[in-house]
Amino acid sequence: MTGVRPSLRRRPTGEPVLHARSFDLLCLTMGFVLLVHAAHLPWWLTTALGVVLVARWQQRRRGGRNAPFWIKLPLIGLLLAAVILQNGTLFGREPGSAFAVGLLVLKLLESEHRRDARVGIAFACFALMSALLFDQGLIASLFVSLGLVPALATLRSLEEVEPQATPWSREFTPVLLVLLAAIPLSLFAFLFVPRLSTPLWGTPQNSQAITGLSNRLAPGDMLDLMTDDTPALRVSFDGPPPPNTARYFRAYTMQLFDGEGWSPGSRSARRPPSDAEYGTRIAYQASLEPTHDRVVPMLDLATMAPPDTVLRPDHTVLANRRIDEVLTFSALAATSYRFEPVLDEGVRRDNLQLPMGAGPKARELAASWAQRHGADHAAIARAALAMFHDGFSYTLAPAPLGRDRIDDFLFQTREGYCEHFASAFTFLMRAAGIPARVVTGYQGGYWNTTGSYLLVRRSDAHAWSEVWLEGRGWVRFDPTASVRPERVQLGAAAAAAGHGGEEGLFDVPWLRNLRDRWDVVNQWWNRGVIGFDALRQQGLLQPFGIAHAEVTDLALVFAIGCALLVAAALGWALFQRREGDALDAWMRRLQRKLAKAGVSRRAGEGPKHFFARAARALPAQRNALERLSELYLRLRYGYDEPPPESVSEFGRAVKELKARRVVK
Known part of the structure; x- marks a missing residue:
């Protein structure tokens, strides 16, 4: 057909x-x-x-x-x-x-x-x-x-x-209005629907930590991380923030070296906690982005472990389970300390271990320093730092290393970034008979003046060394600072740029301010939405005298709130119903016009019968009334919402109708 x-x-x-x-x-x-x-x-x-x-x-x-x-x-x-x-x-x-x-x-x-x-x-x-x-x-x-x-x-x-070819905006406007009206109920449900402490199900996650920090470090492994500008954690302090040179966030402490890379030792997890004496302490709050790993980067040196975490003897902190969502915690850190002044013999052996045959030239150099300075281990460390300061360069695109990575770096390429310097420095200390180890984490960060917090990005990942000195315990040495002081004093961006500040587009003040404000919004979202868990929900009713809201309390509040919202929506709908739409307005105008001609609409009379009776009573307008009847019935019962063009057509037909009074 x-x-x-x-x-x-x-x-x-x-x-x-x-x-x-x-x-x-x-x-x-x-x-x-x-x-x-x-x-x-x-x-x-x-x-x-x-x-x-x-x-x-x-x-x-x-x-x-x-x-x-x-x-x-x-x-x-x-x-x-x-x-x-x-x-x-x-x-x-x-x-x-x-x-x-x-x-x-x-x-x-x-x-x-x-x-x-x-x-x-x-x-x-x-x-x-x-x-x-x-x-x-x-x-x-x-x-x-x-x-x-x-x-x-x-x-x-x-x-x-029978859909019409209406503008696309008319397809989406009603939906947007409905979604907007649903926001109050959605917000109320978000706040008061009882939450579980753990999700109903779990999904397999990536085995690789998205922070880029790994439990193994080899020269060249951090290259991709150095260009990742996404946030890793945000830190706010109770008092003034520490200077940039004190912003070291410890993640992994690495003791074992196989000739190519470093990894943590298992002995530190088994031995009892280490002795430590703390000086000045700083209280802070941190918000850690999901890593899908257990390690928690903490401002060095951590004095206590947050809830659901463990402080290991090497002062690394591990969560009891993988961090698959934003982790917010409060902590204390000591910027001055004496850490493990008496060294366990097993730990000493682990931190003096070197693989056979690795770095023969480096061993000779370290032996010459040991012969020259004797038991003055601090002098040996200063000699190594002086060597890095005089003949090495900082670059994120170093030349590739050969089979013997230590000797190739120290005597051939002589260029690299933090992990190259920390690995070589630690090797030299061990070769000189001094216990030493590599520490990885973050260093520096960007101070967000709008939100008053420190933003640490993944590109702030860093590696440094710890050397054990008699009477002082473990002491931090950062050989990267000898090669490029800007890396520690001003941050990763300054080191990569080669000048004393952040480079690029965000040097413009208003753009930097815009970026700060946007990160504040992200911080609010992480804390207020993603970080809204069962524990925080249980404290919602504290202003009303309920210290610990139970499931029944939350369900009651939710039911009352839903009832109030539904009542408000029903009242609004009834109020709007009185108004009618444009088609009803034109129909009422037509009824008034026909009433003047002697054809009034009866109570309970449907539009089809009303138009038919009017056509019989006004034979001169029969064709016009039949056309109006067909158009009205199609618009009123063929659409959820009549198309504006067709409603306008109906209105023009109503205005053109010339109804004359019936003569009896």
């Missing part, structure tokens, strides 16, 4: 075919989900799925229908094989999300009716929420929230009997 619109064609079961506007919105929803997941999907998979999505959209616009099974089945098989080859498994966070997003896009190949679209939208909303397993930051959460807009707009369009 010719002349029938595609939106009204039906399949044999009687279900309408999905109209063009709804399919466009469905494609937009799937595309948004793909965009949200693109950051952690392989680029080739994102590209392939994008091609499939665009090809299906174009095929549908040309009048095509469902793809045949001999196309869909091979594509599903290819997707399954690609995910398994990429990840080695189908289970886990990365492979699971990749497979889910792929199936979601392939669902478009058979989305031809409203039921298909509803299933796809439900799956798309699930896929949107799963993106929060990778990133719960403010920007990621906003993108996920925006992804609900096309999804809800698609569901809304499915309810229209």
Whole structure:
């Protein structure tokens, strides 16, 4: 039958075919989900799925229908094989999300009716929420929230009997208003729905810590980390912040050397706590970004462990479980101390150990210093620092090292960054008979004047040495400061730039101020939203005299709040109902005009019968009234919200109607 619109064609079961506007919105929803997941999907998979999505959209616009099974089945098989080859498994966070997003896009190949679209939208909303397993930051959460807009707009369009080619803004405006109205209830639910101390389920995480700090250090391993400007932790102090030269955050203490790299020793975990004498102490609060590791970087030297963590004898701090979400804690640090003045013999042996055959030239150099200075170990350390100061250079692009990394660095390349200098310096101290070890963590940071806190980025990762001196215990030596003092005095950015301050775009004051304010927003989000746990929820009712809110208390407050919000929404809806819409306003105007002509609408009379009676009473206006009847019934009962253009057409017809009084 010719002349029938595609939106009204039906399949044999009687279900309408999905109209063009709804399919466009469905494609937009799937595309948004793909965009949200693109950051952690392989680029080739994102590209392939994008091609499939665009090809299906174009095929549908040309009048095509469902793809045949001999196309869909091979594509599903290819997707399954690609995910398994990429990840080695189908289970886990990365492979699971990749497979889910792929199936979601392939669902478009058979989305031809409203039921298909509803299933796809439900799956798309699930896929949107799963993106929060990778990133719960403010920007990621906003993108996920925006992804609900096309999804809800698609569901809304499915309810229209005969969709019109309205502007796209009219598809999204009602949805945005509904989401805006839902914010109070969502906020109330966020605050008062009882929370569990642990999630209902867990998802496999990456085995590599996203901080970039590793429990193994080898020259060259930190290169990628030096260019990572994302935040690692934020620290606020009860008093004035310590100077930049005292901002050392200890993460790993490394004692074992295999000729290529350093790693922590197991003896420190078994032995009893070390003796320490603390001088000046600093109280601070820190917010650590998720690392998916257990180590907690602490301002050196940590005097106590935060809750749910352990302070090890080497003064590294380990959490009881992996840090998979923002960790906020308070702590004390001693900037002056005497740490382990009496050294355990087993620890001494570990920190003098050197692999056989490694660094023969370095051993000779260290032996000459030991012969010259004897038992004055501090003088030997100063001799090594003087050597680094005179003949070495700081660069983030050093020449590659050969098989013997120590000798190649000390006598050939003579260039590198913190891990090169700390590794070589520690080797020289051990070769001279002095216990020494490598410490990794962060150093420096950027002081955010707007938020009054220290922002430590991942690019502030640093390595230094600790040398044991008789009567003083472990003493920090930073050979990098001898080569490039700016690295310790002014921060990593100054060392990399080669001048005394941060370089680049953010040297401009207003841009630097803008960056500070944005980081304050991120800090608020981490503490107020991501860090809102069961413990903080239990203290919400303290201003009302309830020191520890139980589940029943929270549920009661939530029920009362929901009731009040629903009552307010109902009152607003009833108030708005009195107003009516533009179509009702034109209908009331028509009724007044017809009443003057002697045809008044009876109580309880429907519009169809009213128009029919008016047409019989006013035969001269029969054609105009029948046209008005058809137009009104279609607009009122064919749409959730009548199109403005059609309502305007109805209004013009009402104004043009010339109704004359009935003569009896």
